[in-house]
Amino acid sequence: MRLMTIPGVGPRTAEILVACIDDPHRFENGRQVSGSFGLVPQQYQSGETDRNGRITKRGPPLARTILVECGWASLR
DSSP: OGGGGSTTOOHHHHHHHHHHHOOGGGOSSHHHHHHHTTOSEEEEEETTEEEEEEEOOOSOHHHHHHHHHHHHHHHO
16 A cells, blocks of 8 residues: 555554545545545634634544654654
8 A cells, every 4th residue: 555655654554544535536635635634724714813723623533643643653
């Protein structure tokens, strides 16, 4: 699998991510995948104020947790 070429991603992690993505053809790009996993910042807008907050809590929590941990592992 191509996922396992990413630092911090092993066979079990790749298996879980593939199961969470289900049908990859339903996404047009990587932004949609990250949005479906809740890895995009919440946006707060009011009048002229526009700021980003924490990541959203959309999508499967297991996939979000695994991807965040893979990110930390790749930084080591």
